Amino acid sequence: MKALHLLRTQETTSARAIGVVLLTAFTLVVTFFLPAVADSQLAGGAAITIVILGLSWLIGWSGQISLGNSGFMAVGAYTAGIWAHHHNTTPLVVTFIFAMLIGALSGLVIAIPSTRLRGPYLAGMTLAFSAAISPLAQNFTSVTGGEGGLFFNELTTPKWFLNFFSGPNATINANAQWTADLSVVVAGVMFLVMANLFHSRTGRAMRLVRDNDVAAELMGINLPLTRTLAFVIAAAFAGLGGALYTIINATVTPSTFPLTLSITLLTLMVLGGIGTLSGAVIGGIIYSFSGNLVDHINALTGVNPASNLGANMQGIIFGALLILTMMFAPRGIAGLWGPIKRLKKPSKRLATAEVVQ
Amino acid sequence: MVSASALALGMASTGVLISNAGAAPSTPGVTATSITIGASVPISGLAAAYGSVSASANAVFKYIDSKGGVNGRKIIYIRKDDCYDLAAYGLGCTAGASTTTLSVNQELVAQDHVFATVGSLGTAAEESVMNYLRSNGVPQLFVASGSVAWDQPNKYPDLFGFEPSYVVEGKIMARYIKTNYAGQSVGFIGQNDDVGSTGLLGLTDGGIKIPSADNLSYNAADAVTGTTSDITADVSQLQTDKVQVVVLFSVPPFTAGILETAHALGYSPKWIITSIGSDPTSVNTVLEDGATSLDEFPATNSNANPWVPWLRKVLEADPTDFPGFGANTVISGNEMYGAGYAVAFAETLKAEGRNVTRAGFVKTLESTTLSTPAIAPLRYTGGNHQGLNALAVAGVLPNGTSAPLYAVPTKTIFSSTNANNAPLKVVTKPIVQQIPSWLK
Amino acid sequence: MANFLASPFMHNVLAGLAQGVLYSLLALSLVIIWQSTHVLNFAQGAMAMFATYIGMTEIDRGVGYWWCVIISVLVGMLFGGLAERVLIRPLYGKPEINPIVVMVGFLGVIEALAAAIWTSTTRNITPPFSQIYFHAGGQVILLSPFVIFQIVLAIVIMLSIAALFRFTKLGLQLRASALAPEVARLLGVRVSRMLTIGWMLSAGVGAVAAVIIASGTFGLFPTNMDGIFVAGFIAAAVGGLESPIGAITGGLLIGLSEQFILSYWSATLAPLGGIIILVVALMIRPQGIFTKNVERRV
Numbered sequence A: 001m002k003a004l005h006l007l008r009t010q011e012t013t014s015a016r017a018i019g020v021v022l023l024t025a026f027t028l029v030v031t032f033f034l035p036a037v038a039d040s041q042l043a044g045g046a047a048i049t050i051v052i053l054g055l056s057w058l059i060g061w062s063g064q065i066s067l068g069n070s071g072f073m074a075v076g077a078y079t080a081g082i083w084a085h086h087h088n089t090t091p092l093v094v095t096f097i098f099a100m101l102i103g104a105l106s107g108l109v110i111a112i113p114s115t116r117l118r119g120p121y122l123a124g125m126t127l128a129f130s131a132a133i134s135p136l137a138q139n140f141t142s143v144t145g146g147e148g149g150l151f152f153n154e155l156t157t158p159k160w161f162l163n164f165f166s167g168p169n170a171t172i173n174a175n176a177q178w179t180a181d182l183s184v185v186v187a188g189v190m191f192l193v194m195a196n197l198f199h200s201r202t203g204r205a206m207r208l209v210r211d212n213d214v215a216a217e218l219m220g221i222n223l224p225l226t227r228t229l230a231f232v233i234a235a236a237f238a239g240l241g242g243a244l245y246t247i248i249n250a251t252v253t254p255s256t257f258p259l260t261l262s263i264t265l266l267t268l269m270v271l272g273g274i275g276t277l278s279g280a281v282i283g284g285i286i287y288s289f290s291g292n293l294v295d296h297i298n299a300l301t302g303v304n305p306a307s308n309l310g311a312n313m314q315g316i317i318f319g320a321l322l323i324l325t326m327m328f329a330p331r332g333i334a335g336l337w338g339p340i341k342r343l344k345k346p347s348k349r350l351a352t353a354e355v356v357q
Numbered sequence B: 001m002v003s004a005s006a007l008a009l010g011m012a013s014t015g016v017l018i019s020n021a022g023a024a025p026s027t028p029g030v031t032a033t034s035i036t037i038g039a040s041v042p043i044s045g046l047a048a049a050y051g052s053v054s055a056s057a058n059a060v061f062k063y064i065d066s067k068g069g070v071n072g073r074k075i076i077y078i079r080k081d082d083c084y085d086l087a088a089y090g091l092g093c094t095a096g097a098s099t100t101t102l103s104v105n106q107e108l109v110a111q112d113h114v115f116a117t118v119g120s121l122g123t124a125a126e127e128s129v130m131n132y133l134r135s136n137g138v139p140q141l142f143v144a145s146g147s148v149a150w151d152q153p154n155k156y157p158d159l160f161g162f163e164p165s166y167v168v169e170g171k172i173m174a175r176y177i178k179t180n181y182a183g184q185s186v187g188f189i190g191q192n193d194d195v196g197s198t199g200l201l202g203l204t205d206g207g208i209k210i211p212s213a214d215n216l217s218y219n220a221a222d223a224v225t226g227t228t229s230d231i232t233a234d235v236s237q238l239q240t241d242k243v244q245v246v247v248l249f250s251v252p253p254f255t256a257g258i259l260e261t262a263h264a265l266g267y268s269p270k271w272i273i274t275s276i277g278s279d280p281t282s283v284n285t286v287l288e289d290g291a292t293s294l295d296e297f298p299a300t301n302s303n304a305n306p307w308v309p310w311l312r313k314v315l316e317a318d319p320t321d322f323p324g325f326g327a328n329t330v331i332s333g334n335e336m337y338g339a340g341y342a343v344a345f346a347e348t349l350k351a352e353g354r355n356v357t358r359a360g361f362v363k364t365l366e367s368t369t370l371s372t373p374a375i376a377p378l379r380y381t382g383g384n385h386q387g388l389n390a391l392a393v394a395g396v397l398p399n400g401t402s403a404p405l406y407a408v409p410t411k412t413i414f415s416s417t418n419a420n421n422a423p424l425k426v427v428t429k430p431i432v433q434q435i436p437s438w439l440k
Numbered sequence C: 001m002a003n004f005l006a007s008p009f010m011h012n013v014l015a016g017l018a019q020g021v022l023y024s025l026l027a028l029s030l031v032i033i034w035q036s037t038h039v040l041n042f043a044q045g046a047m048a049m050f051a052t053y054i055g056m057t058e059i060d061r062g063v064g065y066w067w068c069v070i071i072s073v074l075v076g077m078l079f080g081g082l083a084e085r086v087l088i089r090p091l092y093g094k095p096e097i098n099p100i101v102v103m104v105g106f107l108g109v110i111e112a113l114a115a116a117i118w119t120s121t122t123r124n125i126t127p128p129f130s131q132i133y134f135h136a137g138g139q140v141i142l143l144s145p146f147v148i149f150q151i152v153l154a155i156v157i158m159l160s161i162a163a164l165f166r167f168t169k170l171g172l173q174l175r176a177s178a179l180a181p182e183v184a185r186l187l188g189v190r191v192s193r194m195l196t197i198g199w200m201l202s203a204g205v206g207a208v209a210a211v212i213i214a215s216g217t218f219g220l221f222p223t224n225m226d227g228i229f230v231a232g233f234i235a236a237a238v239g240g241l242e243s244p245i246g247a248i249t250g251g252l253l254i255g256l257s258e259q260f261i262l263s264y265w266s267a268t269l270a271p272l273g274g275i276i277i278l279v280v281a282l283m284i285r286p287q288g289i290f291t292k293n294v295e296r297r298v
Helices: A002-009 A013-033 A036-061 A069-086 A092-114 A119-139 A170-198 A201-211 A213-218 A223-249 A259-272 A277-301 A308-328 B004-021 B048-066 B101-111 B123-127 B130-135 B166-180 B194-205 B229-240 B252-265 B307-316 B333-352 B358-365 C008-037 C044-061 C065-091 C097-118 C145-167 C169-179 C181-186 C191-215 C226-239 C244-264 C272-284
Strands: B034-041 B074-081 B140-143 B159-161 B186-191 B215-218 B245-249 B270-273 B291-295 B390-396 B407-415 B425-427 C134-136 C139-141
Touching: A013 A170, A036 A069, A036 A170, A036 A201, A036 A223, A036 A259, A036 A277, A036 B101, A069 A092, A069 A119, A069 A223, A069 A259, A092 A119, A092 A223, A092 C272, A119 A259, A119 C226, A119 C272, A170 A201, A170 A223, A170 A277, A170 B101, A201 A213, A201 A223, A213 A223, A259 A277, A259 A308, A259 C097, A277 A308, A308 C065, A308 C097, B034 B048, B034 B101, B048 B074, B048 B307, B048 B333, B074 B101, B074 B333, B101 B130, B123 B194, B130 B140, B130 B159, B140 B333, B166 B194, B166 B245, B166 B270, B166 B291, B166 B390, B166 B407, B186 B194, B186 B229, B194 B245, B215 B229, B229 B252, B229 C008, B229 C244, B307 B333, B333 B358, C008 C044, C008 C145, C008 C169, C008 C191, C008 C226, C008 C244, C044 C065, C044 C097, C044 C191, C044 C226, C065 C097, C065 C191, C145 C169, C145 C191, C145 C244, C169 C181, C169 C191, C181 C191, C191 C226, C226 C244, C226 C272, C244 C272
Parallel strands: B034 B074, B140 B159, B186 B215, B186 B245, B245 B270, B270 B291
Antiparallel strands: B291 B390, B390 B407, B407 B425, C134 C139
């Protein structure tokens, strides 16, 4: 396909832009052929893709392991939720930008103690951040709605869009379609942003800091600033993804973004392919349709979905997939095919006594 | 290269084609011979104890269908498991980790094309889908929760509750405390969501003052991490403060946990428990002196109310949902509840007549007095979508043996409304409603 | 004296210590693995949970409680060894994110598998110790025979591990393999075997924590170790992943702080206790409070 070829060659920013626009248009066409339920699932997956793009940037390209992205999602989601709860006439774009900004701010806050940390300590700090979200949300009830969370007006499908649908299920189909299309467009925009970031000077500086920070410092790159920027960008993406996710579902509660979601994001990113753009999209698609995939597997193997085995198939399959991927195909699905630009992987070694001061 | 507008037109007409392809009838869920309704309910997981509510409703619908249905239509009830919206946490849930109340309702609406959701259960769970159902025009009927969120006819015209709100329960408890435990210290443990806060509102409105040190809550999500430290801390705090009367607004697993913790600490205050948290067949625990609770349904160990033997007949006729249900099986409060809203739905359908639409159904619901197993009639109006508003004070007997406990209503029944300072009306005895002949 | 023990302050201290020793056990198990193989074992809690299922459900078949505990710990150790051989060994020399991700995947599989085999409904295991709290002079002391068992067992295990590392030949070999594997190899230590043993010991310690959790009011269910794992991880990071003493201290600190926050502030904010301590600790010393400074190789 011409679009993919444009992306692969990536000669200029405008070539990249055209490639993304074509891909987005293609996806929009697909949404028209999907049933309403699948459209709703796809919308969620698009939001997740945005988050994974940021996570790939942070873990893959700046080499900082983070388990905090569910926390950043929650920040963006609650920002959007609190805003929508009180001012539901604000244009969506404004809400999203606001969520991105607050998300970026929270990334900055986390970055301050975190950029000095390495490896497990960094993981621990970011894990602690994710784990703190739920208690904070539950406690400050007047702002966050406490345990029950916040509910606000869903996206209202515009009249001109509704006119394309008729029949008794028109409203349902139109609503689901609109949600999916909106999400795909937002995801497309963020995809383009990240694609440009990957190829920018910042991106190159990021990779150098990851691979050889002494050399980077010698070249005059400001280490803490670069690492902090990585967190800020990742948090902005996650905040937007969280806001989109919550606007789609019209609700946010302390249990919407549990710590396990950080782990799920990690899983999806690895399965898709760490540090790749297409990997993020693949991760989002897996997220959308994992339930369906598992249903099919249950049907094929004759397992009753309501039995204990059937209900836990998803966990077993994805856990096993993650292990196998990491051991035998660490570049993920995106790494399985063709001439996509390979990343130079960092080469930290295990089972040695290297300790960072 | 296709022009953008041509592409858009092409996509639009495809959209039209697809939505017409199903050739669905004009009101979703309604055909000449059937009407399909759905519910998102906790069949497995933390709140599985409430599964029997909708199972009982299902049995009632099956019974009605066996007699030909309503106005020539069979009622098809699709119950989907949403694990109380906690599927991601396991806890015995067999619905799959990515199930949420929203995803379940999306399936009911967009795949099963239900006419309405009937008897969906869970305060936070159902609040999370209120907007989704409204924007898709699907009525949300008889939500099984005592929150006042279901009583917003201006913002949510197709949303209806069923049971008396926790505010009314709190007010009745306040009256009971003032009458029977005057001068004693009162403490409170509530679930940290609408359940607890609304109950507290009722208590305060009824004039009970609870010192802030004894006004406690527990976190329902603690079931996820298995932390019981806040329950231990709560009960131990009340014990230290020597609180004599404790009001609980908790769901059965946590009611049990609180009672057991008190037992371990050697603490026995007078317990007053919300109707949703004290169903004796669910709260299987040590209770030395018994407890007081509230119930909007009659005692099931007596046939004084004709609905009781009627329900027994209905449940015995449904071995799929109630295997082994026999003449001596105890009918639980949950089962009466489910029968209550099932009957309410069927009667409204009957009253609407053969021409069924969503708008017409809602209008009929707001203008018909419904006869149910409850101790007072059920009536909605254009301005009141809460539902039942009367409860009897009931006693829960101590569990000296392994036999199940009964709720025994005393002769004290009260009714009220959600409004602040709305008075409590005393009803001297249950108003037994007759079973419509077509239901018998 | 009874008044002091029954005071709200002591209630909090006892409850905090009881919870804290469990965090310490888990933190210790993480430190043992880290010291030997520089891997963060995300599946530590889950592995222990699985072992506990295998061991403790034997109670249903009439096996005595103590035998069940022993079985759980032995099965746990077996798992630890197998995990190191099968999952971690192939990843030596690869980027450090790889084993983390693998263990995360392992975590998911184990929890789902446990739910598939034994259902995720909570099971209560009754230990041979009463859970009724003591009374003295008409007041309640937040100690029960079970809580005492919990604290004593945890201390015994920690002391045993300390003794093992310090006073036995095996302990010396383990430490040598961790600090200077090439030198140890030259001296005849079977380094790769030591790595496996390290994982086995760690898993055994984790299993003890899981047995206590399963026998307490939490009960046994597939995700019951998740909260403990997070707190244990934070405790290990606070104390410094190189220091067993640090891990134990971290665990106790976090247990106490959570309890005091719960009591004096709000139950919903209790989990923040550990988080606050971690942030403060890592800002002061990014390599952990008890870690000795080591030169950085360029």
